[in-house]
Amino acid sequence: MNSDEQHHENELLDALLQEHHRTDREQEIQAIEAALTARPTFAIKKKSKPQWPWAVGIAASVTLTATYFYNERNQQDLLAVHYSERPTISYSQVREEVKKETSSSILAKPKAPSFSAPPSALTQIIDSNVSVPANPTITASEETYDLANNLKGDSIGRQQESGDKAGSYFSDDSLSKKRIVPPMSTGRIPADPTHPGDRFGALIDPAWKNPLEDALSTFSVDVDNASYSNIRRMILEGRSIPHDAVRIEECINAFDYTYAAPTNDDAFAVHQNIAVCPWNEKNALLRIGIKGREIAQEQRPASNLVFLIDVSGSMQSPDKLPLVKESLKLLLGQLDERDSVSYVVYAGSEGVALPPTNLDEKGRVKALEALTKLESGGSTNGGAGIKRAYDLAAQQFRKGGVNRVILCSDGDFNVGVTNTTQLVSIVKERAAANIYLSVLSFGTGNLNEEMLEAIARDGNGNHYYIDSIKEAHRVFLQKLTGTLITIAKDVKLQLEFNPARVKSYRLIGYANRVLRNEDFANDRVDAGDIGAGHEVTAFYEIVHADGTNTAQDTVLKYQTSEKKEAPSIPSTDKHADEWLTLKLRHKHPEGDKSALQEHVLRSDIKSLQDSDADFRFAASVAMAGMKLRNDTNVENVSWKQIQTLASDSLGKEPDEVRTEFLDLLRKISE
Numbered sequence: 001m002n003s004d005e006q007h008h009e010n011e012l013l014d015a016l017l018q019e020h021h022r023t024d025r026e027q028e029i030q031a032i033e034a035a036l037t038a039r040p041t042f043a044i045k046k047k048s049k050p051q052w053p054w055a056v057g058i059a060a061s062v063t064l065t066a067t068y069f070y071n072e073r074n075q076q077d078l079l080a081v082h083y084s085e086r087p088t089i090s091y092s093q094v095r096e097e098v099k100k101e102t103s104s105s106i107l108a109k110p111k112a113p114s115f116s117a118p119p120s121a122l123t124q125i126i127d128s129n130v131s132v133p134a135n136p137t138i139t140a141s142e143e144t145y146d147l148a149n150n151l152k153g154d155s156i157g158r159q160q161e162s163g164d165k166a167g168s169y170f171s172d173d174s175l176s177k178k179r180i181v182p183p184m185s186t187g188r189i190p191a192d193p194t195h196p197g198d199r200f201g202a203l204i205d206p207a208w209k210n211p212l213e214d215a216l217s218t219f220s221v222d223v224d225n226a227s228y229s230n231i232r233r234m235i236l237e238g239r240s241i242p243h244d245a246v247r248i249e250e251c252i253n254a255f256d257y258t259y260a261a262p263t264n265d266d267a268f269a270v271h272q273n274i275a276v277c278p279w280n281e282k283n284a285l286l287r288i289g290i291k292g293r294e295i296a297q298e299q300r301p302a303s304n305l306v307f308l309i310d311v312s313g314s315m316q317s318p319d320k321l322p323l324v325k326e327s328l329k330l331l332l333g334q335l336d337e338r339d340s341v342s343y344v345v346y347a348g349s350e351g352v353a354l355p356p357t358n359l360d361e362k363g364r365v366k367a368l369e370a371l372t373k374l375e376s377g378g379s380t381n382g383g384a385g386i387k388r389a390y391d392l393a394a395q396q397f398r399k400g401g402v403n404r405v406i407l408c409s410d411g412d413f414n415v416g417v418t419n420t421t422q423l424v425s426i427v428k429e430r431a432a433a434n435i436y437l438s439v440l441s442f443g444t445g446n447l448n449e450e451m452l453e454a455i456a457r458d459g460n461g462n463h464y465y466i467d468s469i470k471e472a473h474r475v476f477l478q479k480l481t482g483t484l485i486t487i488a489k490d491v492k493l494q495l496e497f498n499p500a501r502v503k504s505y506r507l508i509g510y511a512n513r514v515l516r517n518e519d520f521a522n523d524r525v526d527a528g529d530i531g532a533g534h535e536v537t538a539f540y541e542i543v544h545a546d547g548t549n550t551a552q553d554t555v556l557k558y559q560t561s562e563k564k565e566a567p568s569i570p571s572t573d574k575h576a577d578e579w580l581t582l583k584l585r586h587k588h589p590e591g592d593k594s595a596l597q598e599h600v601l602r603s604d605i606k607s608l609q610d611s612d613a614d615f616r617f618a619a620s621v622a623m624a625g626m627k628l629r630n631d632t633n634v635e636n637v638s639w640k641q642i643q644t645l646a647s648d649s650l651g652k653e654p655d656e657v658r659t660e661f662l663d664l665l666r667k668i669s670e
Contacts, residue, residue, distance in 0.1 A: 197445050197446035197447070198242075198245075198444060198445065198446065198447040198448075198449070199411075199447070199448045199449065199450050199451075200242055200244040200245045200449050200450055201244060201449070201450035201453065201454070201512060202244055203243075203244050203246075203247070203511040203512060203629075204511055205509075205511050205629065205631065206506055206507040206508075206510065206511065206514060207506065208504050208505070208506045208543075209504060209505055209506065210499075210503070210504050211496075211497035211498070211499040211502050211503075211504070211505065211558075212499045212559065215496050215497055215499070215558070215559065216494055216495070216496055216517045216520075217494070217495045217497070217505070217507055217540070218492065218493070218494040218495075218514070218515045218516065218517050218519065218520045219492070219493055219507065219510045219513045219514050219515055219538075220457075220491070220492055220493075220510075220513040220515055220526075220527035220528040221290065221491040221492070221493060221513075221527065221528040221530060221536045221538075222247075222249050222250065222253065222510060222513050222528050222536070223253055223462060223482075223528065223529075223530055223531065223534045223535070223536055224247075224250050224253070224453070224456065224462050224463040224464070225250050225251075225253055225254035225464060225465075226250060226439075226441060226449065226452075226453065226463045226464055226465035227245065227246060227247035227250035227251060227449075227465070228250055228251040228254035229254070229464065229465040229466070229467050229471055230245060230441075230447075230449070230465045230467065231245060231246060231251065231628070232467065232660070232664060233444070233465075233467040235664050235667055235668060236664075236667070241628055243628070243629050243630060245449070246625055246628045246629050247509065247511070247512075247625075248508055248509030248510075248511075248622055248625035248626065248629070249508075249509035249510045249513070249537075249538065250509075251509075251621050251622075251624070251625045252509065252537050252538075252539070252618050252621050252622055252625070253535065253536060253537055254621075254657070255617070255618070255621065255657055255658060255661070256535065256655065256657070257289060257535055257537065257614040257618065258612075258614055259271055259289045259290070259291035259535055259614075260291060261291050261292075261293065261294055261533075262291065262293055266293070266597070267292060267293050267487055267488045267530075267586060268290050268291065268292055268293070268488070268530070268584065268586070268597070269290070269291045270288070270289070270290055270582065270584060270597065270599045271287075271288070271289040271290070271291070272286070272287070272288055272289075272582065272599065272601045272603070273286070273287045273289075273603070273606070273611065273612075273615055274286045274287075274542070274579065274601065274603050274604075274605050274606070275287075275605060275606040275607065275608055275610070275611040275615060276605060276606070276607055276608045277541055277542075278608050278616070278619050278620075278623065278645055279623055279626075279633065279634045279636075279637045280541070280633070282543075282544075283541055283542060283543050283544070284541075284542040284544065284605050285539060285540075285541055285542070285619060286505075286539065286540040286541075286542055286579070286580075286601075287537065287538070287539055287615055287618065287619075288493070288495075288536075288537070288538045288539075288540075288582065289535065289536070289537050289614075290530075290535065290536040290537075290584070291533075291535050292482075292487050292488070292530045292531065292532060292533055292534045292535070293487050293532065293533075294481075294532055294533040295481050295485055295487070295532040295533070296481075297334075297480065297481060300402070300480075300481050300484070300485055300532075301398075301400060301401045301402055301485070302338040302339060302340075302398055302401040302402070303335065303338070303339040303340070303398075303401060303402040303403075303404070303484060304339075304340050304356075304393060304396045304397065304398045304401060304402065304403045304404070305335075305339065305340070305341045305342075305402070305404055305405075305406060305484075306341075306342050306343075306344060306389045306390075306392050306393045306396075306404070306405045306406070307328060307341065307342070307343050307344070307406050307408065308344050308345075308346070308385050308386060308388075308389040308405055308406065308407045308408065308409075309321075309324060309328075309343055309344070309345050309346075309353070309374060309408050309409075310324075310345075310346060310347075310385075310407075310408060310409035310410065311345045311346065311347050311374055311375065311376045311377070312346070312347040312376060312377070313347070313376055313377050314376075314410055314445075314446055315376040315409070315410060315442070315443070316376045316377075317443055317445075319442060319443045319444070319467070320376075320410055320442045320443040321374065321375075321376045321442075323442055323443075323466060323468075323469065323472070324408045324440070324442055324466075325371050325372065325374060326469055326472065327408075327440070327466055327469065327472035327475075327476065328371055328408070329368065329371065330469075330472055330473060330476045330477060331476040331480075332359070332364065332367055332368065332371075334476060334477060334480050335359045336359060337358060337359055337360040337363075339358070339359050340356050340357060340358050340359070340396055340398075341354070341356070341357055341359060341367055342354050342355055342356045342357065342392055342396070343367075343370055343371070343374075344385055344388050344389040344392060345374060345385070346384060346385030346388075347376070347377060350384045350385040350388045351388075352388070352392065353370055353373075353374065354366070354367060354370040354371075356392070356395075356396045386405070386407070386426055386427070386455075387426065389405045389407075390405060390426075390430045390435055393405055393430075393435045394430075394433065394435060397434075397435070402484050402485055403434060403435045403436065404435070404436045404437065404438055404461070404484060405430075405435065405436070405437050405438070405459075406437075406438045406439075406440065407437065407438070407439045407440065407452075407455075408440045408442065409439075409440075409441065409442070409452070410441065410442055410443045410445075410446055410447050410448070411441060411446075411447060411448030411449065411451050411452045427455045427458055427459030427461075428458045428459070428526065430459070431458070431459050431460040431461075431526075434589065434590050436459060436460040436461050436486055436529070437455065437456060437459030437460065437461035438456070438461045438462055438463075438464075438483065438484075439452045439453075439455060439456040439459075439461060439462070439463045439464070440464050440465075440466050440475075441463070441464070441465045441466070442465075442466055449465075453512075457526075457528065458526055460486065460489050460526075460529050461529065462483070462529070462531065464483075474657075479531075479533075481531065481532040481533060482531035482532050482533045482534045483531060484531070485531055485532045486529050486530070486531055486532075486589045487530055487531060487532050487534075487589065488529065488530050488586040488587065488588070488589065489527075489529045489586070489587050489588075489589055490523070490525075490526055490527040490528075490529070490585070490586060490587045490594065491527055491528050491529065491530050491536075491584070491585070491586040492515060492519070492520050492527045492584070492585045492586070492594075493538070493582065493583070493584055494517070494520040494582075494583045494584075494585075495540070495580050495581070495582050495583075496557055496558065496580060496581045496583075497542075497558075497579070497580045498557075498558040498575060498578050498579060498580060499545060499558060499559065500545055500558065500575070500576055501544070501545050501578070501579050501580075502542050502543070502544070502545055502579065502580070503543045503544060503545040504542075504543040505540050505541065505542045505543070506540065506541050506633075507538070507539075507540055508538070508539040508540065508541060508622050508626070509538070509539070509622070509625065510538065513528065515527070520583070520585060521585070521594075523587070523592065523593060523594050529589075530586075537618055539618070539619070539622050541633070542579075557575065557581060558575055558578070577602050578600050578601065578602055579601040579602070579603065580600075580601050581598060581599070581600050581601075582598070582599045582600075582601065583596060583597070583598050583599075584596070584597040584598075584599075585597075613649045613650070613651045614649075614651075615649075616645060616648065616649035617645075617646060617649040617650065617651070617658065619645065620642050620645040620646035620649065621646075621661065623637060623642045623645070624642050624646075624665065624668075627639065627642065638669075639665060639668050639669035640669055642665060643662065643665040643666060643669060646658075646661060646662050646665060647662055650662065
């Protein structure tokens with residue numbers, strides 16, 4: 001083969017590989033299949049130029065030109081896969097394999113390249129010295145390309161912090177360049193093989209601690225419930241549930257409880273109860289309940305809302321952009337002439353689909369029409385969209401009002417700023433200017449919950465997963481003021497346990513919300529935010545003290561600072577009846593200094609039967625979450641036992657969400 005033929009061979013191969021960049025799934029499949037079919041139609045003759053039919057020549061030229069500039073413009077990675085433990089082959093071997101299959105005569109039956117990846121996985125391509133898994137399988141089914149395409153964001157989102165940017169590989173000498181592939185075995189890949197593109201942050205549950213060694217337990221509050229909605233969808237679909245998809249605190253806080261609201265000017269009312277632990281009768285279960293100040297709908301401040309809507313190709317399915325549109329229609333129906341809304345949309349680039357519009361009668365019609373016209377297609381430049389949305393919110397900033405960006409996406413950011421750390425930096429900077437962020441995640445297949453949860457947490461916002469119009473109704477109709485209006489930010493809890501009463505303890509859930517003890521009083525450290533009327537529930541499992549604890553060299557309320565050699569408990573009886581002291585810090589939504597509340601728990605341990613229905617129901621949810629995470633503390637508990645506890649604690653007039661949870665337990669135990 002002469003150099004011209006080799007050049008054409010390389011160009012065509014590169015074009016075929018780059019064609020996978022197209023994020024519109026239907027177009028992507030058609031284009032790839034068409035390219036593979038057309039590939040054998042020009043025969044290569046020795047010592048002569050290839051014979052190009054004029055139609056194929058024009059099509060190939062257009063394809064090569066378009067794909068080259070497409071990749072240069074968008075700076076995207078090529079296909080990615082995380083099966084790094086398999087034997088690897090080089091790019092040249094892949095190219096030779098493709099050549100064998102495609103350089104047949106014009107009459108030969110077209111064949112797809114034989115390099116393949118396990119179903120719904122893609123290959124990490126590839127500069128000349130980058131390896132890919134041997135024997136991957138790329139099928140032409142819609143499901144495979146759909147799920148495989150979803151992994152692109154995973155590769156791009158893991159670029160090295162040293163400035164390693166995605167894409168722009170195919171310059172004139174690109175095949176001679178080396179590229180370091182970011183490691184994929186970071187513990188973030190989900191266990192569910194049916195949807196490998198979904199990504200959840202790796203969680204390590206809080207460990208048991210001795211209060212004589214670790215008297216303080218500090219964490220950030222969390223009122224998100226995205227994890228529960230997502231788990232519900234998985235159960236209803238009969239799918240396996242990755243352990244890291246289960247954030248126990250979000251499951252517990254997905255339900256309403258009957259905590260009393262504050263009766264004074266405080267932002268919160270704090271409630272503490274202790275009862276026999278339902279999964280280990282030798283231990284006690286401590287519940288902390290926080291109720292935020294409520295604000296009536298008619299008393300809510302005016303809103304400046306910027307909807308940041310992902311309209312990329314990955315948002316085509318009915319549970320994504322179509323559901324986004326129906327969900328936002330519900331919200332628009334709850335707003336009025338006091339409120340201004342605007343739409344920023346993003347795919348390969350971003351733009352304003354609706355400029356700031358007051359929702360009077362004409363404005364509402366305009367907003368609904370603009371929403372109806374949205375269509376999906378293209379890559380996902382979420383980073384650019386976030387910046388544009390915040391700029392628009394800043395331009396329309398309402399002092400004393402609600403200034404919020406509402407992101408609606410599956411989180412598949414694969415162009416521009418894709419690194420989670422960079423995105424978090426953007427939202428933290430804007431949150432400091434009192435523009436908050438709500439995140440609504442949709443769909444499956446390439447759901448990047450890890451990133452979406454991170455930016456919601458640091459953007460002074462909340463995170464919901466919308467799996468149905470019923471969930472959208474709950475978020476936007478039943479909990480509108482809590483969804484939009486923040487009453488306190490950077491809310492932190494710190495518990496000091498009394499070793500005279502507590503031998504050991506463990507926090508249940510809040511795995512990615514644990515703070516350093518010194519961060520509690522540090523107002524520069526961010527924490528969770530609470531909306532109007534929001535409730536927060538947290539559980540601790542406690543082992544009773546038996547008088548064998550040994551004091552350490554610390555300065556604490558319940559302990560002396562002098563280190564003792566002999567086993568002992570504090571000599572004073574001053575606090576003998578106290579289990580713990582709870583401290584709560586929070587800031588005003590527009591403030592920079594935190595206020596402090598303190599609450600001491602003095603109580604006998606109630607029997608489980610004598611505890612209130614909310615306590616028992618929340619405990620059943622916690623047990624289910626631990627069971628789904630394979631927590632060894634509940635390994636002897638059956639699903640039937642959890643179901644019985646939940647059934648017995650539904651209350652006199654159980655709401656639909658509680659009865660639905662009972663149905664989910666029945667489905668699991670079948």
